[in-house]
Amino acid sequence: MEVQTCSRCRKFFNYVGGERLCHACKEEVEKEFQKVKEFIRENKTATVIQVAEECEVSEKQIRQWIKEERLELSVSDGAIVCEKCGAAITSGRYCEKCKADMVNSLSSAIKKDEAPKPEAKKSTRDGNKMRFLK
Ligand SMILES: [Zn+2]
Ligand SMILES: [Zn+2]
Structure with a gap:
């Protein structure tokens, strides 16, 4: 067992x-996540800022959930970017291209011959809406 300070309330635990x-x-x-999830369910066109204001949750926390792939933007607002190449993304930490590259370099490290070609997923969603994934 390890004692750490909580990153939110700074108490030891x-x-x-x-x-x-x-x-x-x-x-x-x-609890905050459930609130945000409910809000997004009823306000499908809400932006990150609107969700933060309406649910009294920090924008940082919402972006954290997006990184964790618990939430997804339907259209990038430019604030969530791929950690590898900086491309605008809607959820997670990397764009589809970098994810595919990582999968490829992983599989080519195991199997030295032909790497499978990544199939780019096409996004058909429209409008700056958010949705929940989990
Ligand atoms: Zn705490
Ligand atoms: Zn990328």
């Missing part, structure tokens, strides 16, 4: 892995 949050904060964050 017994760290068991995953996010550096104490039990109480984990529950709080989960």
Whole structure:
């Protein structure tokens, strides 16, 4: 067992892995997520800023959920970018191209012959809407 400070309330707690949050904060964050999820369900055209204001959740937290792929923007607002190439993305940490590249370099490291060609996923969604994934 490891003692850490909670990244949200700065209290000491017994760290068991995953996010550096104490039990109480984990529950709080989960409640906030449910609130955001409900809000997005009813307000399909809400932007990150609107969601943050209406749900009283920090924009940073919402972007964190987007990175964790719990939330997704239907159209990039330019603020979420691929950590590798800087391309605008809607969810997660990397764009489809970099994800495919990573998969390729992984599989080519194992299998030295022909790497499979990545198929680019086409996005057909429109409007600056958000949706929940989990
Ligand atoms: Zn805490
Ligand atoms: Zn990229």
